[in-house]
């Protein structure tokens with residue numbers, strides 16, 4: 001029997017949740033890259049996806065924002081390098 005209504009504090013326990021930039025779900029397990037977060041599931045999906053896979057384009061599109069951020073940081077630091 002779940003008595004969540006009687007124990008509101010249970011719902012207030014803040015886990016360290018982040019929204020995955022790929023699947024946009026809130027997850028606790030995953031990796032943080034710069035300001036972005038990728039959950040464990042998506043990270044593994046990306047690792048398993050081949051370049052000629054349809055999903056690859058999806059991931060690339062999703063990750064583009066992250067790459068943009070990396071490139072910007074890289075440019076600020078070392079002034080030029082082409083990651084795109």
Ligand SMILES: [Zn+2]
Nearest residue numbers: 020023039042
């Ligand atoms: Zn995800």
